[in-house]
Amino acid sequence: MNSLKRIIIFGATSAIAEQTARQLVARGASLFCVGRDSSKLDAVVHDLQVRASSEQRVDGKAADLLDVSHHESLLDAAEDFLGGVDAVLIAHGTLPDQKACEASFEQTRKEIDTNATSVISLLTLLANRFERQRSGVIAVVSSVAGDRGRQSNYVYGAAKGMVSIFLQGLRNRLARSNVSVVTIKPGFVDTPMTAGMDKSGPLWAKPEQVAEGIVKAMTKGSGDVYLPWFWYWIMLIIRHIPEFIFKRMSL
Numbered sequence: 615m616n617s618l619k620r621i622i623i624f625g626a627t628s629a630i631a632e633q634t635a636r637q638l639v640a641r642g643a644s645l646f647c648v649g650r651d652s653s654k655l656d657a658v659v660h661d662l663q664v665r666a667s668s669e670q671r672v673d674g675k676a677a678d679l680l681d682v683s684h685h686e687s688l689l690d691a692a693e694d695f696l697g698g699v700d701a702v703l704i705a706h707g708t709l710p711d712q713k714a715c716e717a718s719f720e721q722t723r724k725e726i727d728t729n730a731t732s733v734i735s736l737l738t739l740l741a742n743r744f745e746r747q748r749s750g751v752i753a754v755v756s757s758v759a760g761d762r763g764r765q766s767n768y769v770y771g772a773a774k775g776m777v778s779i780f781l782q783g784l785r786n787r788l789a790r791s792n793v794s795v796v797t798i799k800p801g802f803v804d805t806p807m808t809a810g811m812d813k814s815g816p817l818w819a820k821p822e823q824v825a826e827g828i829v830k831a832m833t834k835g836s837g838d839v840y841l842p843w844f845w846y847w848i849m850l851i852i853r854h855i856p857e858f859i860f861k862r863m864s865l
């Protein structure tokens with residue numbers, strides 16, 4: 615079982631990350647939270663400070679993670695504040711307008727930079743730090759969308775797929791250094807990211823439910839984790855539909 619006492623959360627204002635942060639604080643963790651919108655971040659940090667005991671420390675720093683030149687100094691600030699780092703959760707992301715991306719490579723590039731390049735920048739720095747320390751947990755919120763390209767969201771899917779494969783390789787590299795690399799693959803989650811979608815039906819999960827799965831996976835140091843669990847079976851089927859049938863489907 616991994617010790618989850620000093621944790622950095624990137625994208626801490628995300629609904630899934632906020633619920634995960636609450637559960638981590640309830641288990642005694644100290645947190646350093648990074649979010650883009652400073653007023654939203656202040657509210658999240660204040661709420662977590664109220665929930666924390668006097669031995670726990672919670673603070674945050676606002677940053678647009680697209681600016682990769684600040685990633686190293688963010689990690690330094692977090693490490694100084696926490697007095698070392700046991701685990702990191704990377705949760706920021708955007709759900710692209712697929713049609714807008716089809717019309718503009720600039721838009722596609724921005725979405726890939728947000729959902730993949732900025733994550734890989736953080737992972738490159740974190741991997742080297744945790745490898746030196748010979749312990750730690752790196753968890754990233756990827757998506758089931760990264761398991762197979764679909765016409766309705768293949769820009770998002772390509773970015774998440776890149777992150778999932780990168781993490782697979784990183785897990786393989788860092789296993790010998792006692793570092794756990796956890797890939798979280800949620801299905802449909804009821805958060806601001808999916809506002810405007812029809813959320814009826816049994817496939818939708820609440821962020822609290824996904825957060826519980828994230829904390830469990832980080833504690834155990836699991837590998838690829840589908841949340842809720844039934845997405846493992848859905849994606850197994852989707853991955854195995856032959857291409858000549860798949861390309862005729864409206865997914």
Ligand SMILES: NC(=O)c1ccc[n+]([C@@H]2O[C@H](COP(=O)([O-])OP(=O)(O)OC[C@H]3O[C@@H](n4cnc5c(N)ncnc54)[C@H](OP(=O)(O)O)[C@@H]3O)[C@@H](O)[C@H]2O)c1
Binds near residue numbers: 627631
């Ligand atoms: N909801 C789903 O159905 C679903 C399914 C699978 C995977 N996921 C993944 O789960 C993660 C969390 O998403 P969510 O559902 O909780 O949605 P959310 O509440 O909309 O959170 C997305 C977060 O990403 C932050 N963000 C976006 N671009 C950023 C940037 N350049 N720098 C820093 N922060 C940035 C946003 O900050 P602002 O508040 O400043 O915009 C927001 O806090 C994402 O990686 C998402 O792709 C979600």
